[in-house]
Amino acid sequence: xxxxxxxxxxxxxxxxxxxxxxxxxxxxxxxxxxxxxxxxxxxxxxxxxxxxxxxxxxxxxxxxxxxxxxxxxxxxxxxxxxxxxxxxxxxxxxxxxxxxxxxxxxxxxxxxxxxxxxxxxxxxxxxxxxxxxxxxxxxxxxxxxxxxxxxxxxxxxxxxxxxxxxxxxxxxxxxxxxxxxxxxxxxxxxxxxxxxxxxxxxxxxxxxxxxxxxxxxxxxxxxxxxxxxxxxxxxxxxxxxxxxxxxxxxxxxxxxxxxxxxxxxxxxxxxxxxxxxxxxxxxxxxxxxxxxxxxxxxxxxxxxxxxxxxxxxxxxx
Amino acid sequence: xxxxxxxxxxxxxxxxxxxxxxxxxxxxxxxxxxxxxxxxxxxxxxxxxxxxxxxxxxxxxxxxxxxxxxxxxxxxxxxxxxxxxxxxxxxxxxxxxxxxxxxxxxxxxxxxxxxxxxxxxxxxxxxxxxxxxxxxxxxxxxxxxxxxxxxxxxxxxxxxxxxxxxxxxxxxxxxxxxxxxxxxxxxxxxxxxxxxxxxxxxxxxxxxxxxxxxxxxxxxxxxxxxxxxxxxxxxxxxxxxxxxxxxxxxxxxxxxxxxxxxxxxxxxxxxxxxxxxxxxxxxxxxxxxxxxxxxxxxxxxxxxxxx
Amino acid sequence: xxxxxxxxxxxxxxxxxxxxxxxxxxxxxxxxxxxxxxxxxxxxxxxxxxxxxxxxxxxxxxxxxxxxxxxxxxxxxxxxxxxxxxxxxxxxxxxxxxxxxxxxxxxxxxxxxxxxxxxxxxxxxxxxxxxxxxxxxxxxxxxxxxxxxxxxxxxxxxxxxxxxxxxxxxxxxxxxxxxxxxxxxxxxxxxxxxxxxxxxxxxxxxxxxxxxxxxxxxxxxxxxxxxxxxxxxxxxxxxxxxxxxxxxxxxxxxxxxxxxxxxxxxxxxxxxxxxxxxxxxxxxxxxxxxxxxxxxxxxxxxxxxxxxxxxxxxxxxxxxxxxxxxxxxxxxxxxxxxxxxxxxxxx
Numbered sequence: 001x002x003x004x005x006x007x008x009x010x011x012x013x014x015x016x017x018x019x020x021x022x023x024x025x026x027x028x029x030x031x032x033x034x035x036x037x038x039x040x041x042x043x044x045x046x047x048x049x050x051x052x053x054x055x056x057x058x059x060x061x062x063x064x065x066x067x068x069x070x071x072x073x074x075x076x077x078x079x080x081x082x083x084x085x086x087x088x089x090x091x092x093x094x095x096x097x098x099x100x101x102x103x104x105x106x107x108x109x110x111x112x113x114x115x116x117x118x119x120x121x122x123x124x125x126x127x128x129x130x131x132x133x134x135x136x137x138x139x140x141x142x143x144x145x146x147x148x149x150x151x152x153x154x155x156x157x158x159x160x161x162x163x164x165x166x167x168x169x170x171x172x173x174x175x176x177x178x179x180x181x182x183x184x185x186x187x188x189x190x191x192x193x194x195x196x197x198x199x200x201x202x203x204x205x206x207x208x209x210x211x212x213x214x215x216x217x218x219x220x221x222x223x224x225x226x227x228x229x230x231x232x233x234x235x236x237x238x239x240x241x242x243x244x245x246x247x248x249x250x251x252x253x254x255x256x257x258x259x260x261x262x263x264x265x266x267x268x269x270x271x272x273x274x275x276x277x278x279x280x281x282x283x284x285x286x287x288x289x290x291x292x293x294x295x296x297x298x299x300x301x302x303x304x305x306x307x308x309x310x311x312x313x314x315x316x317x
Numbered sequence: 318x319x320x321x322x323x324x325x326x327x328x329x330x331x332x333x334x335x336x337x338x339x340x341x342x343x344x345x346x347x348x349x350x351x352x353x354x355x356x357x358x359x360x361x362x363x364x365x366x367x368x369x370x371x372x373x374x375x376x377x378x379x380x381x382x383x384x385x386x387x388x389x390x391x392x393x394x395x396x397x398x399x400x401x402x403x404x405x406x407x408x409x410x411x412x413x414x415x416x417x418x419x420x421x422x423x424x425x426x427x428x429x430x431x432x433x434x435x436x437x438x439x440x441x442x443x444x445x446x447x448x449x450x451x452x453x454x455x456x457x458x459x460x461x462x463x464x465x466x467x468x469x470x471x472x473x474x475x476x477x478x479x480x481x482x483x484x485x486x487x488x489x490x491x492x493x494x495x496x497x498x499x500x501x502x503x504x505x506x507x508x509x510x511x512x513x514x515x516x517x518x519x520x521x522x523x524x525x526x527x528x529x530x531x532x533x534x535x536x537x538x539x540x541x542x543x544x545x546x547x548x549x550x551x552x553x554x555x556x557x558x559x560x561x562x563x564x565x566x567x568x569x570x571x572x573x574x575x576x577x578x579x580x581x582x583x584x585x586x587x588x589x590x591x592x593x594x595x596x597x598x599x600x601x602x603x604x605x606x607x608x609x610x611x612x613x614x615x616x617x618x619x620x621x622x623x624x
Numbered sequence: 625x626x627x628x629x630x631x632x633x634x635x636x637x638x639x640x641x642x643x644x645x646x647x648x649x650x651x652x653x654x655x656x657x658x659x660x661x662x663x664x665x666x667x668x669x670x671x672x673x674x675x676x677x678x679x680x681x682x683x684x685x686x687x688x689x690x691x692x693x694x695x696x697x698x699x700x701x702x703x704x705x706x707x708x709x710x711x712x713x714x715x716x717x718x719x720x721x722x723x724x725x726x727x728x729x730x731x732x733x734x735x736x737x738x739x740x741x742x743x744x745x746x747x748x749x750x751x752x753x754x755x756x757x758x759x760x761x762x763x764x765x766x767x768x769x770x771x772x773x774x775x776x777x778x779x780x781x782x783x784x785x786x787x788x789x790x791x792x793x794x795x796x797x798x799x800x801x802x803x804x805x806x807x808x809x810x811x812x813x814x815x816x817x818x819x820x821x822x823x824x825x826x827x828x829x830x831x832x833x834x835x836x837x838x839x840x841x842x843x844x845x846x847x848x849x850x851x852x853x854x855x856x857x858x859x860x861x862x863x864x865x866x867x868x869x870x871x872x873x874x875x876x877x878x879x880x881x882x883x884x885x886x887x888x889x890x891x892x893x894x895x896x897x898x899x900x901x902x903x904x905x906x907x908x909x910x911x912x913x914x915x916x917x918x919x920x921x922x923x924x925x926x927x928x929x930x931x932x933x934x935x936x937x938x939x940x941x942x943x944x945x946x947x948x949x950x951x952x953x954x955x956x957x958x959x960x961x962x963x964x965x966x967x968x969x970x971x
Contacts, residue, residue, distance in 0.1 A: 014462060015462075015465050015466055015469050016469075018462075018463070018465070018466030018469070019466055019469045019470070021466075022466060022467075022470070023478075026478055026479075026482040027482070029479070029482045029483060137607060137610060137611065137614075138607070140554070140555075140610060141554055141558075141603065141606045141607035141610045142603055142606070142607075143558045143561060143562065143578075143599055143602045143603055143606065144558075145562055145565055145581070145599075146581060146596070146598075146599025146600070146602060146603060147599075149581065149585065149588065149595065149596060149599060150596055150599070152588060153588050153592040153595070153596060157588050157589050157592055158592065251471060252471045252473075254471075255470065255471030255473060255474035256471050256472070256473030256474060258473065258474070258477050258566070259473070259562050259565065259566065262565075262566060263585075273477060273478075273481065274566060276481070277477075277481035277566075277568065278567070282482070285478070285481055285482065289470075289474065289478045292471075292474055293469055293470050293474065296469060296470065296471055296474075297469045300469070349742065349743050349786065516738050516739075517733040517735055517738045517739035518738065518739050518740055518741045518749070520695075520698075520700050520731075520733070520739075521731070521733065521739055521799075521802065522752065523700065524698055524700070524726055524729075524730060524731055525726070525730075525752060525753030525756050525757075525806060526723045526726045526727060526753070526756055526757060526806075527752070527753075527756040531756060535752065536741055536744075536752075539741075539743040539744075540741065540742065540743055
């Protein structure tokens, strides 16, 4: 098992390096000079040159990359242009808020998705199956930012039950686990949970159908095992894949939450990215994307390892 | 093939008639796509979805000539009229412009920025994937490992990162989304091609002395493009949502052009005044997206022919 | 098409059509990260000749390298070392470029479905080869139809069909027609009838015999079914773990085998005739791993005649009768094996 983890780590290293190259290139993809946002409009050529040298932009790209990478590896993602604070601390605060929201959403989505998936897989082609399929098609087809708006329209604007935006009553800031803050989380979390719900329901349905049609289930039934016993077997066989999908969905939500966070003004990474883009705060944009992508890579790795540990059928050799 | 002016039906050359055996006796066979088409026609869900898509596309194309009002001209006095208004059937927006006309007009840009990236990615991704799959070896390793890097980004994040760095605009949004879908299509194309490459009929074609290019064109392409195409159609829905999402964030289409995502954004302020009108553009995105998804599902199950 | 004298016959009737000389193919496999590099010795020094107009059978268990040998001959896989001569010319040399060799040698694969393009009509599949070689489409289609008729498929009914609309036997007939479309001299049949029902198999075998007469063909017939080989082959080569262990006239080899492996193969064959039952023990277990084959005679761990000399010495492929050669120490004079015949005294 240890050698398996090591080998996965070795395999993931080039991917992580590639991700860092893409993030590094983002800044240079941007039209115009990366300095244009910091420089005063009337800057002399001399000022520009000295600034260029100060930021290291006068060196060739590969050299710039390795200098940047060296800083990143030491935990230095640069300084935010708009706030003047280190990017690491800005991103760090936002990631915590995003992670809380995405985790809750994944949990909700997983619970309902698994339920729908199991029901649909067990009762193939029944009315329940059709309903579950409809739910999953809905989940993957609905523009989630619009769903968020609809939620706000129903529960805030019309019914007035829940707050429409923000993470807490004190305006913005950080989410805390108390009743007031919980009310702020309900709408964004529910909206976000629809995405993994559809995917998880679809996968579990296929998985359960597959397992039930396999010979060993027939053998178990023939042996006189109770339906509950069969169910336990199905759960045991479906669990590794289900957990893997849950992990991946968490990663997708964390990276894909920008639209929902914008709708609900949730102070997470999405919100941060949004403001970084519109203030052309490229170091902040770069840092946030690097952190999110690396998080996704790490999550993939963990899922891979956990799935392998749980599933005896996957070769570890 | 060259030089024949007579139409060739079901692979039978009518010119054969004079010399060869009687052509009228030949049993014409339904080809693969014919079979898929027949199955698809019998699928009510897929057909409904296809009809909806066709109607929306037709309306979008004809919009400049059929909109009841000018989608650009507003009136401060007639802002946010409700749905069912005498003049404004679907109400009016925050600048007093007719919603129905703007929705019809908005379909043009929304469909364009949503479908174009998938078409471009289909062309580029298939090229990369088929090349990697057929040539194999080092080229495959290099191409596919590069693709893996892009898979390390959730697609929404990658789209926003690229268009955020490139800046707002229709072209930039199309470029970003194309970059998001190329790796996904290339990966599917690679795995399908690798499968087909190991089929005996490809070996048989090699044995007949055909060049690699001929084998690719005649033997491989027809068998790999189908599955890749089906996969690509399943991406249209995501692409529509993402493209409008970029506009929703202010990264795509710029005002005053009507586009569903952008309209949804500008109407956000109106949710307390006229919530139903505010939600309309999103409903349009949803209907198109779910139609493409259902049609793609139908196409996929229609293509699962053989055991 | 069929001619008494083939102008392509350059070496004369005595020149073997195909000479396979010390053919070797090892497939490298990776054994994990930092693991030792290993090779599968799929084909490990194979020698035989195919004479003009004969049918040579290759038999052996699955994994013995018979299909790999076929693919090496066809150039679908590159061989590591050894030589392939076609009618006396080295394949791929200037005198015989790969392209012109391939026009004279065709192959029929085992899986009749996988060997036909599912998106092409049957006649288009057959016409593809001639078209590649510059035959105009109309003529190529005509040739395809006449070949379909020749293999027993009415062109009016079958020419425009797709592979999934045909039965396994019909598809294999199409594959045979496709192989004949380029007017080859040598046809390699790689388990070509193995996937068919017994009744269909017999029909296809008879068809193959007829075609061989009409088109002046030479067959390399690869199979694991000794009954089929006995029926169709003039000579037979028995392969074990990448090597030929016995080769000779089919009647001799299959009636009185010299190699214990051949004998074991024959005895593992079901027979309804009580007189035909042999005393030899049928084969036990699976063949050893070709990554790390046994030392000396590779068959020794499963051999009923195993003696201490067997793991120590590699038996050469030596003659035991006219045209009959075997690689077994028990048949080799002076090998040290107790059953070995006495050393022949030079006359």
